[in-house]
Amino acid sequence: MHSLFLLLLRRSSASVILIIVIGSIAGLCNSSLLALISEALRDRASVTTMMIAAFLALSLGVMASNLLPELLLSRLSRSLAAELRLRIGRRVLAAPLRHLETLGHGPVLAVLTHDLQTVVATATALPSLVVGSTIVLGCLVYMAWLSLQGLLLVLPAMAVLAGIYAVGARKMAPLWRAERDAQDELYRQQQHVLEGVKELKLHERRRSEFFEHDFAPAVEGVRRTGVRASDSVATFGNFLHFFTWLVLGLVLFGLNLMNPDGTSATQGYVMTLMYMWGSFRGLIESIGRWAQAGIALEKLSQLDVSLTEALKDEAALGSGLEPARSERHEVRFSGVTYSFGGQDGHAFRVGPLDLELRPGELIFVVGGNGSGKTTLAKLLTGLYAPETGQLLWNGVAVTDENREAYRNTFSAIFADFHLFEHLRGVPSEGLTKQAEEYLRRLSLEKKLQIVDGRFSTTNLSTGQRKRLAMLVALLEDRPFYLFDEWAADQDPEFREIFYRQLLPELAARGKGVVVITHDDRFFHLAHRVIKLEYGRLVAAA
């Protein structure tokens, strides 16, 4: 509760203070209404026009003072969630690619959906916490005025109840945490269901084994831990219910014993107590919700910290470091190495690599599967930072400070490329005319149009999607181009166009072009062919 409250306070202390003040007024109006009703019941002859007017005023006061904090907090909690979403989104985009690959999508999605919803739902309940607290206080004052003796019975009972719940909440915390951990695994498996739907549909046995051994246990994990957590909440809730009647009985019979003639006072007392007890129970039970929000915030901050620690180049994010296109750009690898893993005995190292890419040069990278071609491509494009050695850009070492700017000299189409619906970040001058020309050259003009910088569709065949990615890359008009097995999904006609027209044209325009390929029919068209074997350059033609 503490951390969520602080977060809200930091977001807008003025709103939080206003919510507390107005919420307290709501609580006071509520308890005053109750006291008024109780007085009217105690002595019907005492009902005056003033009392009726006060009753109406208080009822309106309750409505207004309940509504305002709710409206304020729904805005505050949602803008807090929006701020956290943007922050995590920015961190994800700024974090090193390798860190994101290791983290996986599941935990990030769980935080962005499940945890943020929990935080919003709990924060939205803050007004009822404030109103509830004031109702309890107001009722206690009224009860003290009615009978101090009764209060001596009620206060210890409240203390015992709060103590029991505090102990219970501490015992329940691991159950809520277990439920939340199970959610992470469920998100991971749900991702497999969505991304692997074709493979699962095509293989009945794979599907049933996946369901039995992966998906169902993840679902069961969430069910089991959820039931355990909610069982304990229900048990405690009902124990509190029992306790309520116990206290009411204690007060009723205790007051009767202590004050045998005061029947109407006892009635008012018990009525106030019943009303107050409902709010008090609500307050105590909300400890559970706040504890869950605490766990959600903890997950959020763990992800934030892990992304922040891994993040080295955020300073440059979005700083508009678009390098001048007219400049001559060249890259040199000097003793560059990069490695993966190692604990399981499957370490893989690329390098040490010495390599140059100059303007107008067309280089083909060849090598067997797993020889390190894509890793080399990620190093070359600045997506991975070399472990040792240096990457020199126009003679200057690429470091955390200029890596973002360096990355912006590349247009790349990786094997697992992504297409955005909008043509974002592409220079808009003459865009439509140029785009239409490329659409024609890539034989896509009958499949889609570009309307207001947006593709009319991206639901195309794999080869066509790759051609659309090529269109985006060509429009970007960057100094360097990298294509990771682009032609693998193209028909023979387009392979010819790619190798005999598009690549030579790019090189002729002074672009440095690197092509990862297995198409040995076209090797002679490259200025240089470099070959990788187990991460090392073995031959250069």
Ligand SMILES: Nc1ncnc2c1ncn2[C@@H]1O[C@H](COP(=O)(O)OP(=O)(O)OP(=O)(O)O)[C@@H](O)[C@H]1O
């Ligand atoms: N994200 C990763 N995590 C751990 N190891 C990885 C990762 N990516 C690649 N590797 C390791 O690096 C090796 C080289 O992978 P890379 O993708 O660079 O090969 P490649 O030559 O592009 O292969 P292919 O022709 O199959 O695309 C792999 O054998 C694998 O062991």
